[in-house]
Amino acid sequence: MIHSHWILINPYVKSFPKILMILLIILIQLSVTLHARKVVLVVGDKNFPPYEFLSPKGFPTGFLVDLMNSISIEMGKEFEIELMRWDIAQKKVLTGEADVIEGMKITPERKKFYDFGKPYFTMYMVGVVREDSDIDSLLKAKDKRISVQKATASHEWLERNGFKNIVAVDSYESALKLVVDGRVEIAAVGDPRVARYIMMKNDWMDILKMTDDRINEEVYTFAVKKGNDELLRKLNEALENLKKDGTFGKIYKKWFGSGEYMVQRMKSTLRIFLVILLVVMSLTSILLSFLVMKLLKFRKTATEETRRFHMMVNLFSKISPDTGMEEFMESVLDIALKLIPECDRGSIGIIEGNRWRFIAVRGFSEELKYANIRADQIYIPRDDVTVIENIHLVHNLSRMPKDLVQLFERCGSKDIVVSIAAPLKLGDKPIGNLFIDSTKKTKITRESQNTVMVLGKLSSVFLMLKIYHEKELRFTKETVKVMIRLLEMRDKYTKGHSERVAKMSMEFGKKLKLSRDEIDDLFWGGILHDIGKLGVPESILNKPSKLTEKEFAIVKSHSILGANLVSSSEYLKKLAPIIRHHHERWDG
The missing domain is CATH 1.10.3210.10 (Hypothetical protein af1432)
Known part of the structure; x- marks a missing residue:
């Protein structure tokens, strides 16, 4: 924001051990406050039954979901499973937003970006056509309109093998629907079980049929981002143990046994029990809803704490003399505004000599960075973290020239309703401040205050290291000049x-x-x-x-x-x- 701490730069860095002590304190605080437990985020396709799909109530289910839950127990690690569009799931792992894809075909192209686990089994591609179609193989349909789920191994294979009239959609179910509606002649599906499951679910068994193809047979297993060796090793060990103790076989039999495809025939029988079960299910549903809400709340909290921890660690890793002042401080503001959603503006400033300089701003004009401001013209909070309402009322406007007051107002200081402020210090003396502001009336939580306090301390450590390094460079350069003068004397x-x-x-x-x-x-x-x-x-x-x-x-x-x-x-x-x-x- 447009405010600051009174700060005088300590002309001497008293002791380097002080820096190490502050770093140690912050690391301990981060580990306690931000929860060290790491939740493994597993992602997959929301519409790839019976392997992975969302139940009618929106919960992840399927062979892979059951398997991942068992692997989670075997590893003794909490897994969070999220199913989404297949192309988005892949991007999340590649960008580091997720850890594991629970099921994926191994292809040469994918090996460039992913490391794969030990095999579950192999999969092969089939074609699906209308019952009255003469097409009996995908290989004979190069000139036909063909639908496929985008970003899949099947999609890659079609493009690699010269199929021109490809219609890529978000799911295999959508691909089969295009065949049912007559908008394409054939669909390519990555596994016959998936095709059969979708056909049965939608009562398309009398409308569609599968070709006799067995194309693009590849190993199917889990995948992690390339280089995530430790997680891959643990997943492989857990999978191997589940195969040895029979758990893998039980899950496989549950989803792919002889009774798997009896769902359609059993519909009428299930209706008889529906009325009897309705009351019990209603009561159970209430209980489960309560438990699920509790679980979701816990998982959301754990995920948020993990996200918060990783952001802080990432910022900590940037504390280096080689990192630019503006680059680091802009990262601080970005992290603060992500972790404190109730706030929408922020600023960081420091004292240079007897002048005040804004290093980074968010939500305000960049003009602030070039404003001519004396250090004693800025409001000075004193505590490690302070919540301030109506900051424009406590500015020392009487000591500011009129044009500076107008600049602050033009940049929006009157819009600020509440602010969280933390000092940046060199030893015990303030050398700058961090302000995170909100333009709406909102309750500032203790968690948000702690976040600003930690970010302020990290920024102080960075400034201390930066100043120490600059002093060291100046000392080195002065030493060089002395040596040159000594040489000239000789x-x-x-x-x-x-x-x-x-x-x-x-x-x-x-x-x-x-x-x-x-x-x-x-x-x-x-x-x-x-x-x-x-x-x-x-x-x-x-x-x-x-x-x-x-x-x-x-x-x-x-x-x-x-x-x-x-x-x-x-x-x-x-x-x-x-x-x-x-x-x-x-x-x-």
Whole structure:
């Protein structure tokens, strides 16, 4: 928001152990507050019966769902199973939003992106046509209109084998419906069990028939994103144990035994029991609904805590001197607004000298970043986290010039109803602040306050590390300058030479359109190229007469001495090749 903490930058970083202590405290807090348990998110196709599909009440069911629940118990890990459109399920695993696809055919193309488990069994593709059709094979239907579920192995096979008139739809059931309606001549289905189940469910057994094809036979099993080796190993171990103790066989028999396809014939019998069961089912439904609501609430909470934990860990991983200030602070705001949905704006600012600068803003004009603001013109909250109502009323407007007040109002400060504020500190002294704001009247939860507090502490650690690193770089550069002055004192011929070489090297770099970092390296390489002469005796460096061959060899060794000298510095070692080869001839 448009507000801030009074902050004075501590001119000294008192001790590096302090940084480590803060990091340790935050890690402990994250592990306790954000719940360390990891829920394995399993995804699949919402319409691929009898393997996986949604029940009439919307719950995941099918062979794969039963199997994954058993694997969950065997592993001792909580699984959350979500069924959705097949193409979306695949994307979720590839983007890391989900962990496992519970069932997928292994194809060469998919092996580029997924790692697969031990086989369940093999699957093959069949065609489905109308009962009165003359088409008896998919292989004879290349010129026909053919429907298929998109993003499936069957879809890939059709495209790979030159089928042109493909109608890709969201599910195999939709593909078969197109055949029933006469809009396509044939459908390609990835497994005969799926085709038969859909036909029976929709009373299409007298309308449709399957071809005798056995095409594109492939292994069928679970899949994880490529590189997720630890999860894959545990899944494989659990599956192997279920096969050994007979659980896999029982689940298989349940879904694919001889009674699987008797559903249609048993409909009339089931109706007799329907009235008797209705009362019992109603009571059971009430109880189950209550339990399911409890379970869903628990799973939602667990999933949200896991999401929150991963976001914090991801932000923690960005705490590095190499991360840009704006990049990190913008990530902080993005995470805050995702985890605190009741808020819709935010800002982070710091004190630089006696001025205030907004590093990152969300929901406000970027103009704020360039506003000329004194540090003492900004409101200063003091506690680790503070909830503030009507922030525009507590701004020190009397100390602000009129144009600055107008800028704040133009950017929307009057729209803010409630804010959550946390200080950014260097040691005990504030150096900036984090504000997360809401433009609507809302209750700020304790959880939201804790989130802002943790984000504020992480931002403080980042700033502390950044400032420490900048001080270290300044110290290194000053040390280099002292060494060069020492060299010039020893070698009267070197005075001003290193600086001239550095400036000329920079000009070459600019002409070659090198990057800012590369030009900086050229400058410091030019400054330090003769630093090895510190290892050459002064009597040789300043000898007025001609050097002997031995003396000349010692002088020539200064490039090697210089390269060895800077190689011991973490910051300067990248300059070693420049120093080592600065006397190399143009022709190499």
